[in-house]
Amino acid sequence: MLNRWHSLPRDARDTLFLLVVIGWVILPHLANLPVWCSALAVVVLLWRGVLALGSRPLPAPRWVLGTLLVAVGATLFTHRTLLGRDAGVTLIVVLLALKTLELRARRDTFVVFFLGFFTMLTNFFFSQSLPIAAGMLVGLLGLLTAVVLAHMPVGKPPLLEAARTAGWMTLLGAPVMAALFVLFPRLGPLWGAPSDAMSGRSGLSSSMQVGNLARLALDETVAMRVKFDGPPPPQSEMYFRGPVLSVFDGREWRPLQARSTTSYLPAALAQLRVGGTPRHYQVTLEPSNRPWLLTLDGTAQPPRAPGLQSFMTGELDWVSVRPLTDLLRYEADSYPLFQHGPTSEAGVLPEYTQLPEGYNPRTLELAGRMTRDPALVRGGNEALVRAALERLRTGGYTYTLDPGTYGPNSADEFWFDRKEGFCEHIASAFVVLMRALTIPARVVTGYQGGERNPVDGYWTVRQSDAHAWAEVWLEGRGWVRVDPTAMVAPGRVGSFQRLQPQRGVLGSALVTLSPGMVASLRNAWEAVNNSWNQWVLNYTQSKQLDLLRQLGFESPSWEDLSYVLIALLVSGALLGAGWAYWERRQHDPWLRLLQRVRQRLAQAGLALPTEAPPRLMAQRVRERFGEAGAPLAEWLLQLEAQRYARTPPQTLRQLERSYHRLAWPGAR
Structure with a gap:
């Protein structure tokens, strides 16, 4: 294989290498591009590779232009526009692939380079994860290697030599890139995040359809990371509150009012009362394209982050005024002792007891029997709640991710038929049973629990930790959290064993052979990924200004950032110029002068080896030019004497001056 590679013509080898690099740059886009675009890019790159291997002619320009017009039409048909992120990336990939069919001149090669660099950059429109960044770094080195090869027109330089030069270029540019990253003023988010599609997977949504999914897939991706200042709360108390669902139409739970800043319930209706010492924590929330700010129950003050605008709804959840399309790090304080909601029934909205007509008749009948039980009636609503929880605990109910599809009377099927389901x-x-008992109740969704990473001390909360629980209203206490899933599966809440997603053959074998090693590797990777999130993706303007404060600025601004950046770049440029001057002075001036003579003789038609001493050069000059070369030959002998004679007849500066006055043989 290596022999075949080395035997290829220079043009074919460089073209194949460039095609491989382009394929690597486009590869992460395949999951985001339309199928036709991915297929077109793959076919064109393979076709161009076959043409390069066979040294065949490139297609006529009319075929490339025709394909481009068809691709533009397909883009317009697919995206309904030629503008925007998705349509723009599709067109860029099409242009890059088709441009490889026009690699006829050096100018075409540079156009491909520029398109390749831009396509590499567009990968970050869809993901800014550490693996994507590492992959694009490899792509950057590949493109730089191709650029170096394009500037080596003579011979057949090895790829390793070009790659080494590209690596040195990257290392030399790294300090400048680091300075720009740290100090370039951040005026707003650069990257967008794609909208998510969580159907059929664990996670949060703005509504909850009961029974439509036959199976729930556990999504092990990270939803957020939490860092507590001081001892964390027990895992059984880690309820990160998300959207509250209070309206039920028989199949779907929805928020009480539309999610907008104008139609939210006033925060005063939450009537949050807190006590005790607040617990401070930091949340690094992954992009979700949703507005919810996940906080522990009992968070009275708004989450704090630069530029973050949020408010509390009447149902105690915190919401940002804009969807969260970028990684967000915010701080919050929660109180371990809290109550919320009205303490008298007069303040409870009637919507919390409403049920749709014609649904779940057997559940309504069960509620009727419970309200006719004298013991339960004497105990009031708290006794009815305890009775329902006891039924869940002792009635043979199970927690499963594969309950099958439920019908329209989902509560009846759960209570009396299937007796299984997820949260x-x-x-x-x-909640349906509570409302049938005329007890105000609602569904709360969010995340429960988490897993502490021993490497960096962060609590990792995954999409698989998404959870749904209930809140019931009790006289004198307000809204009280009740987690009925804890009665069915205590391991779902707290630090006990949870349901695990299905693993492949390799994953199961690794876990069986060495579960500790798998857990350690996972913790180490997530700690590295968290550091990437904290120090790279979440490096905001506030962190830049904090850096300036540490440098002595009392009230830093983005103008100060600009001044520091300019000063640093100018200092770096001066330092580089000084180093270049110093390095030049370190070379032997005698050898530099001899090299100048050797180059001048080569121009005159006398090529001499680089190791030839002045005496041999003088001899060759006499042989080639005769008497015309006698002054130069004599000068060369004096140059030799200046270096090796005990008492040099002339100084090097004198020889330099006489060098410029020499009559060179062969000159006209």
């Missing part, structure tokens, strides 16, 4: 089935059936 949304259990919470929904419990």
